[in-house]
Amino acid sequence: MHIHRYEKLWLIIGSLILAVFLGILAFQTFFLEMGPPSHAEMIDPQTVRESEIFADTELKEIGDNEYEIAIIAEMFAFQPGDLEIPAGATVHFTLASPDVTHGFKITDTNVNVMVVPGHISKVSHTFDEPGEYLILCNEYCGLGHEFMANTITVK
Amino acid sequence: MAHINETPILHKGTAVNEDAAAGITGRDIRLSAANLFIAFIALLIGGFAGLLQGLVRSGFFELPSWISYYALLTAHGVMFILVLSSFFSIGYLYAGTSRVLGGLANKTIAFGWAGFALMTTGTLIAAFLIVTGNANVLYTFYTPMQAHPWFYIGLALIVVGILLNCIGMFITYQSWRKRNPGKLTPLFAFFANAVFVLWVFASLFIAVFVIAMVIPWAFGWVATIDPMMGRTLFWAFGHTLVNIWMLTSISAWYVAMPKIIGGKVFSDSLARVAVVILVVANVPGGFHHQILDPGLSVNVKFLHVIQTFMIIFPSLMTAFAMLATMERTGRAKGVTSLLGWWKTLPWSDARFFALIVAMFAYIPAGLGGIINASNQINQVVHNSIWVTGHLHLTVGTTVILTFFGISYWLIPYLSGRKMTPTINRLAVAQTVIWASGMLLMSGAMHINGLLGSPRRTANTSYNGHSAAADWAMYEMLMAMGGVILVVGIILLVYIWAQLAFFAPKGKTDFPIGEDYSPSDASPLFMDRWSIWVALATVSVAIAYIIPLIDFASGHNPGSPPFLMP
Numbered sequence: 001m002h003i004h005r006y007e008k009l010w011l012i013i014g015s016l017i018l019a020v021f022l023g024i025l026a027f028q029t030f031f032l033e034m035g036p037p038s039h040a041e042m043i044d045p046q047t048v049r050e051s052e053i054f055a056d057t058e059l060k061e062i063g064d065n066e067y068e069i070a071i072i073a074e075m076f077a078f079q080p081g082d083l084e085i086p087a088g089a090t091v092h093f094t095l096a097s098p099d100v101t102h103g104f105k106i107t108d109t110n111v112n113v114m115v116v117p118g119h120i121s122k123v124s125h126t127f128d129e130p131g132e133y134l135i136l137c138n139e140y141c142g143l144g145h146e147f148m149a150n151t152i153t154v155k
Numbered sequence: 156m157a158h159i160n161e162t163p164i165l166h167k168g169t170a171v172n173e174d175a176a177a178g179i180t181g182r183d184i185r186l187s188a189a190n191l192f193i194a195f196i197a198l199l200i201g202g203f204a205g206l207l208q209g210l211v212r213s214g215f216f217e218l219p220s221w222i223s224y225y226a227l228l229t230a231h232g233v234m235f236i237l238v239l240s241s242f243f244s245i246g247y248l249y250a251g252t253s254r255v256l257g258g259l260a261n262k263t264i265a266f267g268w269a270g271f272a273l274m275t276t277g278t279l280i281a282a283f284l285i286v287t288g289n290a291n292v293l294y295t296f297y298t299p300m301q302a303h304p305w306f307y308i309g310l311a312l313i314v315v316g317i318l319l320n321c322i323g324m325f326i327t328y329q330s331w332r333k334r335n336p337g338k339l340t341p342l343f344a345f346f347a348n349a350v351f352v353l354w355v356f357a358s359l360f361i362a363v364f365v366i367a368m369v370i371p372w373a374f375g376w377v378a379t380i381d382p383m384m385g386r387t388l389f390w391a392f393g394h395t396l397v398n399i400w401m402l403t404s405i406s407a408w409y410v411a412m413p414k415i416i417g418g419k420v421f422s423d424s425l426a427r428v429a430v431v432i433l434v435v436a437n438v439p440g441g442f443h444h445q446i447l448d449p450g451l452s453v454n455v456k457f458l459h460v461i462q463t464f465m466i467i468f469p470s471l472m473t474a475f476a477m478l479a480t481m482e483r484t485g486r487a488k489g490v491t492s493l494l495g496w497w498k499t500l501p502w503s504d505a506r507f508f509a510l511i512v513a514m515f516a517y518i519p520a521g522l523g524g525i526i527n528a529s530n531q532i533n534q535v536v537h538n539s540i541w542v543t544g545h546l547h548l549t550v551g552t553t554v555i556l557t558f559f560g561i562s563y564w565l566i567p568y569l570s571g572r573k574m575t576p577t578i579n580r581l582a583v584a585q586t587v588i589w590a591s592g593m594l595l596m597s598g599a600m601h602i603n604g605l606l607g608s609p610r611r612t613a614n615t616s617y618n619g620h621s622a623a624a625d626w627a628m629y630e631m632l633m634a635m636g637g638v639i640l641v642v643g644i645i646l647l648v649y650i651w652a653q654l655a656f657f658a659p660k661g662k663t664d665f666p667i668g669e670d671y672s673p674s675d676a677s678p679l680f681m682d683r684w685s686i687w688v689a690l691a692t693v694s695v696a697i698a699y700i701i702p703l704i705d706f707a708s709g710h711n712p713g714s715p716p717f718l719m720p
Binding site: 002003004006007010011014015018021022025026028029030034035036037038039040041042043044045046075099100101103105107108110111112113114115116117118119120121122132133134136137138139140141142143145146147149151 | 223225228291293297299300381382383386422424425445446447448449450451452453456457460461464467468471472475479525529530531532533534535537538539606607609610611612613614615617618620621622623674675705709710711712713714715717719
């Protein structure tokens with residue numbers, strides 16, 4: 001099998017670029033802890049609404065400008081409704097679905113996570129810029145999917 | 156056409172049975188033509204569903220109450236992604252294999268028709284339930300959303316039909332090898348066999364999911380289902396499908412394109428290496444659709460990212476081989492300047508023009524794919540309409556334009572007719588129309604996705620939220636692109652009808668390129684598929700054993716069905 005000199009060069013350069021690229025991704029993932037949301041915890045979808053975590057769903061201050069909230073993603077709403085937080089606040093979201101698969105996306109941020117029934121999803125974000133952010137479901141969840149949205153106001 | 160080089164140089168690497176190459180038998184033609192016919196109907200239905208979606212989402216048009224946006228979306232996805240691509244690849248690969256191997260085996264014809272019957276029946280059942288609003292679950296049918304139970308029976312019939320076609324292909328391939336000991340299979344047959352090996356891998360995942368898990372649950376025999384297991388098995392199938400389309404497309408780039416431009420295959424052996432890497436490395440790529448899923452650890456996800464990236468390597472090989480083929484062809488015609496060979500390419504030949512536009516689209520399409528698969532960067536684009544834009548560049552432009560290019564020789568080859576200069580000009584115009592429509596639509600989708608607009612969502616202003624207001628202009632561009640594309644579909648159907656029934660009778664060749672030099676012939680062990688299937692199984696095992704054991708032992712309480720609507 002004969003490989004042309006230029007092709008060797010092209011494949012070696014291409015592979016090196018890929019290796020560097022993967023190296024950067026690995027560095028960000030494992031040293032800067034920028035990996036994707038990957039929480040692993042089970043919950044019975046049929047008991048989400050009564051469960052200890054999700055029955056009491058309101059914004060809780062757990063530290064200096066640090067908040068925690070459990071959100072139920074259901075057909076076709078996020079419970080509780082619209083949220084309000086001060087600028088610079090870090091919010092830890094805990095999510096679960098009592099019905100079908102949903103998506104949790106906050107526009108103008110990189111908050112984006114799947115909410116799959118049977119699993120608890122977690123994602124955190126620090127809201128530095130004031131404004132009214134749109135929270136929407138970005139996974140088709142049924143005929144009312146386009147109505148599934150809330151806002152989070154940063155003051 | 157005048158510029159086609161008809162020099163009959165043969166050597167071992169791509170030995171062609173010239174008696175058979177004069178034309179394939181009537182029964183092989185009928186089987187291929189039947190498959191292509193269904194593919195073309197799927198293109199029409201899926202295309203119009205797509206147009207309506209564009210008009211609805213941009214607010215130009217409101218649907219009557221008896222059909223929902225999501226029913227259209229389901230029809231568009233199922234028709235294009237499952238029906239068009241499977242029927243077209245079978246029709247095309249069976250015809251080409253018959254051409255290079257000197258006819259299909261008797262058993263292949265039997266399996267082919269049995270598969271065709273099952274797939275057609277399955278398509279009719281699924282299409283009926285989608286149109287009547289009983290299957291608003293989209294082509295991904297994520298559980299625990301539930302369609303009418305018979306929708307899944309329809310899908311299962313399609314998958315089993317595809318598996319029968321795989322058996323058919325393997326029979327002809329292996330019987331040729333038995334009759335020609337010590338000879339390498341022709342490159343086209345090697346590609347075709349690879350595609351059907353991937354179909355087996357893809358189909359087994361989805362067959363286990365639909366037949367063993369979804370159907371018992373949808374009919375109520377089992378109370379609950381594990382949605383994560385379903386997502387994982389679906390994407391093992393779904394992403395393999397992507398490479399089935401790519402492999403089908405690049406078979407035309409590698410084998411037919413050199414012949415069309417009057418050149419030779421750049422390197423038989425490197426082409427086979429690219430094919431083998433695609434087959435071995437492909438299935439775990441499915442996991443990059445689940446980067447934002449819960450229940451998979453950061454470490455396992457990174458392993459999947461590395462495995463997904465392995466598919467980039469054969470694409471680099473393909474990029475080099477295509478340009479090298481074109482340059483060498485120009486050099487052989489006496490071009491000495493650095494880029495002068497570019498001008499000697501047959502730009503006015505629709506068969507070449509459609510293929511090279513498809514190749515150009517593959518550059519941004521591939522780059523977008525790397526972005527999507529890049530672990531944390533996926534958070535920026537996941538489930539936004541950027542992904543839809545990506546799909547329309549990859550499948551909607553690269554693959555489909557290649558299929559169109561193939562049809563310009565495949566249909567007259569099967570119908571015993573010849574393309575006229577007028578039809579050729581229309582086909583060039585069709586390529587331009589298609590590419591511009593896709594550029595506009597897919598470009599607008601990419602931008603809108605970066606602005607945060609979600610995919611698969613009916614027209615909504617999100618209560619007049621300002622973020623959603625920014626998307627409106629791009630949604631209008633998407634709709635305009637959709638209108639241009641439908642003009643392209645209408646033109647294409649006209650061209651196909653001409654080529655199938657009205658063009659002047661004559662002999663059209665199925666272009667099969669020959670090797671550049673005998674020293675590039677592959678070693679014989681490349682034909683031993685047991686090696687590649689074993690390696691592919693190992694790569695699947697590395698990716699899937701940990702997650703599947705995790706899901707199975709995670710005591711997922713399971714989900715009851717939620718009927719849509």
